[in-house]
Amino acid sequence: MSETCILLVDDEPDLIWAIQRSLTFAGYGTLTAKDGIEALSIARRHFPDLVILDINMPGLDGLEVCRQIRQDPALSSTPILFLTHRGATIDRINGLDEGGDDYLAKPFDLLELKAHIRALLRRNQKTTNATQAAPANQSVLAAGPMTLDAQSRQVYLHDQVIQLTSTEFDLLYFLMVHPSKVFSSKQLLQQVWNYPPETGDPSLVRWHMKNLRAKLEADPSHPTYLRSVARQGYMLERRQNPH
Numbered sequence: 001m002s003e004t005c006i007l008l009v010d011d012e013p014d015l016i017w018a019i020q021r022s023l024t025f026a027g028y029g030t031l032t033a034k035d036g037i038e039a040l041s042i043a044r045r046h047f048p049d050l051v052i053l054d055i056n057m058p059g060l061d062g063l064e065v066c067r068q069i070r071q072d073p074a075l076s077s078t079p080i081l082f083l084t085h086r087g088a089t090i091d092r093i094n095g096l097d098e099g100g101d102d103y104l105a106k107p108f109d110l111l112e113l114k115a116h117i118r119a120l121l122r123r124n125q126k127t128t129n130a131t132q133a134a135p136a137n138q139s140v141l142a143a144g145p146m147t148l149d150a151q152s153r154q155v156y157l158h159d160q161v162i163q164l165t166s167t168e169f170d171l172l173y174f175l176m177v178h179p180s181k182v183f184s185s186k187q188l189l190q191q192v193w194n195y196p197p198e199t200g201d202p203s204l205v206r207w208h209m210k211n212l213r214a215k216l217e218a219d220p221s222h223p224t225y226l227r228s229v230a231r232q233g234y235m236l237e238r239r240q241n242p243h
Helices: 013-025 036-046 062-071 089-097 110-132 166-177 185-191 202-216
Strands: 005-009 029-033 050-054 080-085 102-106 140-143 146-149 154-157 160-162 226-229 233-236
Touching: 005 013, 005 036, 013 029, 013 110, 029 036, 036 050, 036 062, 050 062, 050 110, 062 080, 062 089, 080 089, 080 110, 089 102, 089 202, 102 110, 140 166, 146 166, 154 202, 166 185, 166 202, 166 233, 185 202, 185 233, 202 226
Parallel strands: 005 029, 005 050, 050 080, 080 102
Antiparallel strands: 140 146, 146 154, 154 160, 226 233
């Protein structure tokens, strides 16, 4: 059995049973929790490789669980996949705003779930290897007031540390390594986050970019560096364009 451990958090016992059975057959180790308080307790004891987290739970909901995971230095880089109800767009937005990496709408196919899991786990390993092995000329990158240190995985704005999620960091690092080059949402899903072709939701890129701008741009509604190119995609401009 793989050493990879996935924490499943949902208050629907039948869904937990089905997911756990499927993941066990796929070779993953699993832990389960029926509510947010139990989930945090298990996560802090076992440090799972991935958390699959329902948003709508009684008591401590998934958004607060995500918030507390992101504030815990020992868990802050753990990938989080939110489960939302189909059509509940606001849940997806809130989940990504709180630091979620991905989401999947209920009801979903278990094969689709496993594809998302593989992408998140590969992404985590790929990112660690890539930043640790970053060439000297790509280990510290700068764009205007922003500085990114690939070795420490820290981002600074005017010399102040800015807290990014792993997913946000990966996106910023990729764009800073390829300045002034435009990438479509599909390209970013595949090249940054390791989604297979035709999987992953392009809106993930839009919302992670929105969150990056909110943290790094002086005026997020009129970004200077993290720019959109109409009908083409996104790019990073290292220097401010003169007006």
